[in-house]
Amino acid sequence: MQVEDRTRAAAWVGLVCGIGLVARLFWLQVFAAEELRAAGRGQSKITVTLEAPRGSIYDRDLRPMAHTVGGASPKKDRGGSVISSRGGRVYVGREASAHVVGFVGSDGGGLEGVELSRDEALTGVKGRAVLGRFADRRTIELERRDPVGGGHVVLSLDLELQEAAHNALRAGVEKERAESGSAVVLDPISGEVLAMANWPSYDPGALGRSPIDSRRNRAITDLLEPGSVFKVVPFAAAIDEDLVPGGARIDCGNGKIRIAGRTIRDVHPYESLPFEEVLVQSSNVGTIHVAEIVGPERLYRYSKGFGFGEPTGIDLPGEGRGKLNAPGDDLWSGLSLACLAIGQEVTVTTVQMACAMGVLASGGILVEPHAVLRMLGPHGEVHAVSLRRPVRRVVKPETAARMTRILTRVVEEGTGTNAAIEGVRVAGKTGTAQRAHPEGGYEGGGYNSTFAGYLPDRSPPLVIAVAVIDPREEHYGGTVAAPIFREIAELIVRRDAVRGPRIAPGSALARVRVPSLGGKSIDQARNELERIGLRTRVEGEAGRVSQQEPRPGTALTRGASVLLLAAPSQRDDTMAVEVPELTGLSIRGAHRALLDLGLGLRLDGNGHVIGQLPRAGQRVAPGTVCSVRAEPRSGGAS
Known part of the structure; x- marks a missing residue:
């Protein structure tokens, strides 16, 4: 009996072990075959x-x-x-x-x-x-x-232009031993950014070699008070709203005005100046009086219209919005209207300055800037294209055209002569602003030097804005920032000369020279301009041409307008005036001397007068345009 039990138990054990062995073999053959084969190969x-x-x-x-x-x-x-x-x-x-x-x-x-x-x-x-x-x-x-x-x-960047802007900015900042600087080149029609430079900069392939602070895109992040560049806003507002009659003179207070317990001064004192001349000579006092005519609410509205106090919407990270106080805000004081008019108590970025000047360059439209032109797929297929994004109309086309004529005079005979390029019409405005001191106020805070301008006869009329922060050698925008503008603009002009003229689609290719029209009747001047394909805009009473803009000899495309300033016709024998001696005078002094006698000015060169026609002492009819030749000299600006 015991033998049978032991035999039966052994059989059961054998059966179980057999089943387990078969199962194990099945798993190895079916589920682990590949792993075992790899292991067998040492894989x-x-x-x-x-x-x-x-x-x-x-x-x-x-x-x-x-x-x-x-x-x-x-x-x-x-x-x-x-x-x-x-x-x-x-x-x-x-x-x-x-x-x-x-x-x-x-x-x-x-x-x-x-x-x-x-x-x-x-x-x-x-x-x-x-x-x-x-x-x-x-x-x-x-x-x-x-x-x-x-x-x-x-x-949208142009690599050649980007490098030129970088080099010009770096040289300018280092020359003036400034803290930093930025420059933007903008197409005001499409909104494309062709160059955006900052100094100091860094090498993105060697980040450890430069401080973190140098990585900031100052052109869109850093806020500054723009100074006199901002003066285009009250003047554009006054023109757009037709608030200043033709021929009006603006009180300039002999160079100073006291508001809310503070005295604001001009670099060059004037008793009064014609409306446009206030901007040409960058009179703070005169500009404040223009702002008073415009009024705080309207000035704030136009400032917002030009894009200040809000981001431009550029497609780059970190953009600042700037500061623009509104009338009635806690920060608005009895001094705020005056300060805003001359570009203080407002902070902007360099790209905002470029967009604002682009309003005038484009005929009155604010456009959103962008740095990305299009997106491509991995194999080069086009996925997306950046389109022009107009934000709003800010001023009428006629206002933008007149502002362009004024800003052209700023460069030809005013504070922006260091931005001038021989044979090329340049429009722009200088700016010099005291920097706020960290402990309050402006005393000892240094300066911001700015210039924003454009090439109005080019299509598109590229805008260049330059800001230099805390220069130590000079501090006027006309001597610090304007030369940087000129160096960048000269590259554009040289390239256009090689590639051919940049003319707007639909316009005639031929360009014509503006004739000298001083002293002629308005009808004679209009007929002469129409014969060469130019249009006419007249300001003032009917009579004879006392001044014209642009000046004689300027090259314009057919269809462009010439502004004629008219004075009442008078008999030459009763109203003839004697031409003053101009030799040795500055351009400003010569212009004032002629303006006081109702005479026009045609300028050749910059600096101080070395020759004139008609000669001193000759009697001429009111409205006669006197040709003046000057030697280039460096000079300050505001």
Whole structure:
């Protein structure tokens, strides 16, 4: 009996062990076969992430500004482990375009500039590779899903112009031992930013070599009081609202005015000046009186219209909005209207200054600026295009045209002569603003030097705005910022000369010279202009031409307008005036002397007068235009 029990138990044990063995063999044959075969060959599996190549950034002519070198294929390190190489990011413009292009971090993600704002588009889709590795360290690829490269960004920047702006700005800032500076070149018609430079700058490929503060895109982040550049706002408002009659003179208080217990002074004192001359000579006192005519509510409305006190909407990260106090706010005081009129108690960015001047350059329209021209797919297919985005009409076209004529005089005979380019009409405004002291007030706070202008005879009439912060050698906008403007503008002019004239679509290619019209009847002048294809705009009483704008000899495209200032006709024998002696006078002095006698001025050169026609002592009819030749000399500006 015992033998049978032991036999039965052994049988059951054998049966169970047999079933387990069969099950184990089945699992090994079916489920673990591949693993066992690999193990038999000494093979192991490794899964590798394949990084997608980051898209490139190009300038408007598809010149690379940032691109990635190196592939995404798996590679082995010295120990035989497989790694994925992201490759290095190369920045072509380096310091010149660093603030717009930006840079990437150690993980390849964008941290500043377009690298940040378009990071999602530039970043592709990662791939995956499964690798088999043998005991003898041989590796084979078992399966693979390729990465999809990132898209590409085409900027509106012109790399050549960007580098020129960078070089001019850096030289100007270093020459004046200034704290910093920024410059923007803007197409006011399309809103495209062709250049945006800052100094100090940094090399995005060597971040450790420069302080963090140098990475700030000051053109859109840093706020400054613009000074006299802001004077275009009260003058445009007065013209647009037709608040100042033709021929009116503005009280300039002999160079000083006292408001709310504070005395505001002019660099050059005047008793009074004609309305336009106030802006040409940048009189603070006269501008304050113009602002009083406009009124606080209207001045605030036009300031907002020009884009101050709000972001421009540019497609770059970190833009500041600036400060613009409204009448009735807690910060608005009895001094605020006067301060706002001359560009104090208001803070702006350089790109806001460019957009505001662009209103006048474009014929009265504020346009949203943008730095990205279009987005491309991984293979170059166009995914998106940046379109022109007009924000609003700010002033009438006639107002913008008249402001352009005034700002042209600023450069030809006023405070902006250092921005002048021989043979090219330039319109612009200088600015010099005291900087607020950290402990309050303006005493000892240094200065901001600014200039904003454009090339009105060009299509598009590119705007250039320059700001230099705390210069230590000179501080007037006309001596610090205007030369930087000129250097950038001269490159544009030289390139246009090589590439051919930039003329608006639909206009005649032929350009004509404006004739001398002084002393002629309005009808004679109008007929003469019509014969050469120019239009006429008359201001003042009917009679004879006393002044004209632009000046004789200026090249205009057919269809452009010439402003004629008319004076009542008088008999020459009773109203003839004697031409004053002008030799040795400054251009301002000569212009005042002629203006007081009702005579016009045609200027050749800058500085002090060395010759004149008609000669001194000759009697001429009122409205006669006197030709004056001057020697170039450097001079201050405000």
